[in-house]
Amino acid sequence: MSEQWVETTLGEVADWSAGGTPKATNRSFYDGGDVPWAIISDIQNGPLRETAKCITPAGLDAIGGAKKVVPEGAVLVSMYGSVGRSAIARTPMATNQAIARGVVGTQVSPEYLFLWINAHEGQLDQMARGATQRNINKQIITAFPIVLPPAPVQERIVEIIGAVDDHIAALDAEVGALQGVYRAATSLLWGTAEGDEAAPQLLGNVMHLDVVRTPMEAGTTYRLAGVLNAGKGLVDKDEFDGADTEYAAMNILRENQVVMRKLTAWEGPITVVPAGFDGFVASNEFPTFTLADDIAPGWMKHVCRTPRLWAEMQSRVVGTVQRRKRLNPDQLLLVALPVPSRREQEQAAEALDAIEGQVAVIRAEATRLRKARAGLLSGLLDRTIDIESAELEV
Structure with a gap:
């Protein structure tokens, strides 16, 4: 490709201080109710999960440690976690109320920035400190290298990976629905051919x-x-x-x-x-x-x-x-x-086995896609995979 890709660092393209620290005397970041509160377990290498966990303003003030108001479209990187596992998330473009620790705001495409960090989380772990407790700081994250293509290329990479992610999400949703069907169908285990409970x-x-x-x-x-x-x-x-x-x-x-x-x-x-x-x-x-x-x-x-x-x-x-x-x-x-009778037992088991079989097939396809996604993302970012050919395949 003829477009120029620039080698830089996160410190050059992202604002570590984005969002600012919430003040006890300044409640402009919420509308008067409880404050949505994100913790490390909510950061799962994907979109920041919608969570029922909220905290009162007084409770928020009582929590020690640094906190930030998450801006729209921010990329979050947890400063702490198990060695070998990064915790990275991105927030929706229309949400700016959540409070979290360790926010990297972005001056580039937030979706591209998230994909880059996600694809290189192993490298990020190598830079982290601690034998059992992963620990990164501002110096580590701002020095983290990133290769930045022109904005149109960023958008195309995000669209390609987004299409794969949508497919994976659809498969995961189908698994969830089938699991609900399975739970409902377990009532068959207790029933007779006449529809009564044995x-x-x-x-x-x-x-x-x-x-x-x-x-x-x-x-x-x-x-x-x-x-x-x-x-x-x-x-x-x-x-x-x-x-x-x-x-x-x-x-x-x-x-x-x-x-x-x-x-x-x-x-x-x-x-x-x-x-x-x-x-x-x-x-x-x-x-x-x-x-x-x-x-x-x-x-x-x-x-x-x-x-x-x-x-x-x-x-x-x-x-x-x-x-x-x-x-x-x-x-x-x-x-x-x-x-129930042996025959009724076998019929119930056959029905539940069929549902399980469908779940297994869909999970296997989702696993295959996740593996393919990792290779596709890596290839797009290091330019060993051509964007045009990837767009045709997706």
Whole structure:
């Protein structure tokens, strides 16, 4: 391209002091009500999230540390955060009321400035100080290098990436909608063919405690599993040698068994073991249960994802210290839930599996697009990708 790109720094093109510090005696930045208040968790490498968090003027005055009124179209960079993770955001062009820390106002296209910082956040992290707590300051951010194309080129890059972002946002919205459909469809788990709720049964009638222990032997490799909250399944926690654990023996997980975590059971750490985790091990904090013949494992998998089951588990935990409360196997087996026929279970599971399958496909497409977006943005900014060809593809 023939347009001239200029190598400069953020300090040359952006105003660190943009927005100004709100004064206790000057309420011009709000209309008399509570003040929208942004914190680091609201800065998620994208548009500043609309948040219900507001603060009274008196509360704002009571908070220590520097604060700024965010101007329209500002780019925000958090001064603190975990090493390896930048926190960058941009504000809508029509919003100037939010209060935040560490604002970089802009004299160039705010959308382009955001894209540049976002694409080079790894470089920003390398400039940050601190071993575990990321810390940047005015000197670091103002010295941060930026390559600035002419305004028309900035706009074209923003439009190209914006089109991809719109597609990703649409996919994310579709996932959210399908998750809502899934939550509503879990009512099928309890229903009969006639549309009534099935008669309740104790879990002790549909499954029984069935724990198989294996000794931990030096020189033998085992694979450790963990149980995720909210019935979300199992997580592979990697291999280990039998000599590298303090446990003399551990529980073996077997396909189609139910496994739960006794500790923090109110968070729903319960699931059905899939084929890929058959033979994994877990400590005795993870009891296993074998289902009766008239219980479909696929149905039980979805039951484990329902707040109805988690609430029953929560009501039965024992202990005095919240994070150390446990649910014992015999208490779980006293939970009563509607249990339809095996055929009705399978039909409900099939319907919910179909929704899950759609969610998985859409999420995979969104992941692919995010990866492609990163490569496209990098190529546009370092000029290894031609803008005209990118516009045609998008």
